Amino acid sequence: xxxxxxxxxxxxxxxxxxxxxxxxxxxxxxxxxxxxxxxxxxxxxxxxxxxxxxxxxxxxxxxxxxxxxxxxxxxxxxxxxxxxxxxxxxxxxxxxxxxxxxxxxxxxxxxxxxxxxxxxxxxxxxxxxxxxxxxxxxxxxxxxxxxxxxxxxxxxxxxxxxxxxxxxxxxxxxxxxxxxxxxxxxxxxxxxxxxxxxxxxxxxxxxxxxxxxxxxxxxxxxxxxxxxxxxxxx
Amino acid sequence: xxxxxxxxxxxxxxxxxxxxxxxxxxxxxxxxxxxxxxxxxxxxxxxxxxxxxxxxxxxxxxxxxxxxxxxxxxxxxxxxxxxxxxxxxxxxxxxxxxxxxxxxxxxxxxxxxxxxxxxxxxxxxxxxxxxxxxxxxxxxxxxxxxxxxxxxxxxxxxxxxxxxxxxxxxxxxxxxxxxxxxxxxxxxxxxxxxxxxxxxxxxxxxxxxxxxxxxxxxxxxxxxxxxxxxxxxxxxxxxxxxxxxxxxxxxxxxxxxxxxxxxxxxxxxxxxxxxxxxxxxxxxxxxxxxxxxxxxxxxxxxxxxxxxxxxxxxxxxxxxxxxxxxxxxx
Numbered sequence: 001x002x003x004x005x006x007x008x009x010x011x012x013x014x015x016x017x018x019x020x021x022x023x024x025x026x027x028x029x030x031x032x033x034x035x036x037x038x039x040x041x042x043x044x045x046x047x048x049x050x051x052x053x054x055x056x057x058x059x060x061x062x063x064x065x066x067x068x069x070x071x072x073x074x075x076x077x078x079x080x081x082x083x084x085x086x087x088x089x090x091x092x093x094x095x096x097x098x099x100x101x102x103x104x105x106x107x108x109x110x111x112x113x114x115x116x117x118x119x120x121x122x123x124x125x126x127x128x129x130x131x132x133x134x135x136x137x138x139x140x141x142x143x144x145x146x147x148x149x150x151x152x153x154x155x156x157x158x159x160x161x162x163x164x165x166x167x168x169x170x171x172x173x174x175x176x177x178x179x180x181x182x183x184x185x186x187x188x189x190x191x192x193x194x195x196x197x198x199x200x201x202x203x204x205x206x207x208x209x210x211x212x213x214x215x216x217x218x219x220x221x222x223x224x225x226x227x228x229x230x231x232x233x234x
Numbered sequence: 235x236x237x238x239x240x241x242x243x244x245x246x247x248x249x250x251x252x253x254x255x256x257x258x259x260x261x262x263x264x265x266x267x268x269x270x271x272x273x274x275x276x277x278x279x280x281x282x283x284x285x286x287x288x289x290x291x292x293x294x295x296x297x298x299x300x301x302x303x304x305x306x307x308x309x310x311x312x313x314x315x316x317x318x319x320x321x322x323x324x325x326x327x328x329x330x331x332x333x334x335x336x337x338x339x340x341x342x343x344x345x346x347x348x349x350x351x352x353x354x355x356x357x358x359x360x361x362x363x364x365x366x367x368x369x370x371x372x373x374x375x376x377x378x379x380x381x382x383x384x385x386x387x388x389x390x391x392x393x394x395x396x397x398x399x400x401x402x403x404x405x406x407x408x409x410x411x412x413x414x415x416x417x418x419x420x421x422x423x424x425x426x427x428x429x430x431x432x433x434x435x436x437x438x439x440x441x442x443x444x445x446x447x448x449x450x451x452x453x454x455x456x457x458x459x460x461x462x463x464x465x466x467x468x469x470x471x472x473x474x475x476x477x478x479x480x481x482x483x484x485x486x487x488x489x490x491x492x493x494x495x496x497x498x499x500x501x502x503x504x505x506x507x508x509x510x511x512x513x514x515x516x517x518x519x520x521x522x523x524x525x526x527x528x529x530x531x532x533x534x535x536x537x538x539x540x541x542x543x544x545x546x547x548x549x550x551x552x553x554x555x556x557x558x559x560x561x562x563x564x
Contacts, residue, residue, distance in 0.1 A: 027438050053440035067431040069543060070424065078424035079439050088449065091420040092413055094237065098420070105421045145440045 252401025301459025345459025
């Protein structure tokens with residue numbers, strides 16, 4: 001699988017195809033038994049998740065994994081690694097560097113919450129947020145870590161059509177504004193086909209097709225494997 | 235720097251207060267106050283590990299024991315030599331100061347090292363198994379010390395100079411509270427809570443959960459070691475019966491009652507649970523029964539403790555009093 005810098009790629013396939021497993025390998029949760037993962041010239045094999053994130057990959061989860069008892073603001077704030085450079089010893093001593101880094105992080109966190117339309121929820125505990133807000137918060141949190149590659153695992157699952165349209169637009173905007181590369185797992189074909197430049201199709205742990213949305217839709221192997229619950233094309 | 239100036243003033247005030255209390259306060263009340271202070275240090279340091287980072291550790295008494303016995307050994311065996319060397323220069327009191335500092339430093343350093351040695355291998359364990367691992371550690375330490383004749387063995391360790399009084403204890407009470415508060419209530423410190431909530435998600439979000447867990451153990455056990463050293467130099471006698479599994483449970487009850495994630499909660503419940511046995515001397519035998527029942531009731535009705543994740547906030551009370559005052563004036 002090749003993902004060009006700055007592109008937005010959709011990853012589709014029937015349930016059990018191995019899409020989330022790919023995400024888990026890319027983020028260092030699983031170590032691949034064979035094969036290589038190269039990101040921006042660096043080999044990611046065997047690196048721990050925290051390291052992988054610092055190298056520029058962030059993700060959202062299929063089943064939401066927010067820090068439940070922390071507020072939306074806190075969820076984002078603690079991930080502002082680019083600003084939080086001072087460390088715990090500096091925090092204990094309240095050095096000027098610490099104060100500066102905290103102030104910068106606070107600003108960055110509030111900006112991201114604003115960008116994702118979450119200011120109204122900033123002081124709410126993550127578990128108390130509406131489902132749509134929780135999905136947005138997952139994205140906000142991932143963005144706080146300043147990734148270059150953003151992995152979105154079924155970001156619109158469980159949303160109604162207007163919510164899906166809103167989130168799709170937000171993702172497109174974010175990507176344009178920040179020059180992100182996006183790899184997106186989705187089951188909703190309308191969403192995937194509308195936003196992706198390229199699509200990769202998986203089945204039974206293997207890539208069975210790759211290409212533009214049109215190519216993939218007419219590929220007989222893909223049709224044979226599945227074409228999703230929503231067979232409507234653009 | 236403003237911070238240094240106010241810190242220096244605080245230390246001086248505390249030293250003066252301590253000097254007065256050590257001299258003039260009824261020995262029993264002083265004893266209770268000191269024990270409250272030591273329990274606060276233990277509760278707040280345990281809260282960092284259990285409450286803020288979510289690591290179910292029930293071996294805190296083990297770290298306290300390491301601090302106690304190490305510092306006591308330094309004082310008993312190193313004391314005479316130090317006094318011979320320093321008395322002509324600093325006088326007896328000055329040498330005592332140095333001795334206690336060195337003893338506490340040694341005790342807490344060794345306790346912190348133990349914290350790392352316990353923390354690293356147990357990280358892989360899930361909560362219940364981590365608890366068993368830490369319980370085992372606590373017991374191993376206790377039995378090891380029990381068999382070391384050089385620190386008294388089964389007879390107990392006597393002859394420890396009584397160098398720690400009110401000032402020293404409350405100096406470290408403040409130090410522990412300030413350190414833990416500043417660490418955890420910073421933006422970077424939210425990482426501890428993230429590790430508690432979901433350590434895998436924290437890792438994926440760039441927080442090295444292993445580093446934070448080990449740090450929690452290191453800092454928590456460091457202060458437990460300090461508490462142990464202060465305890466040794468206040469009581470001037472040590473026996474391993476003071477560092478049993480039950481002691482670890484007592485501290486856990488304080489943390490759980492006050493709120494796993496509330497520093498002020500730990501302070502308040504440590505004070506309350508040290509005072510209560512004194513006030514209820516009659517039901518002394520049932521103390522453990524009461525503790526166990528408290529834990530069970532808490533887990534059923536309010537598992538997050540009285541204050542949960544929040545700190546004691548007296549501001550609404552203060553503003554309500556102010557409003558009442560204003561109304562009365564009108």
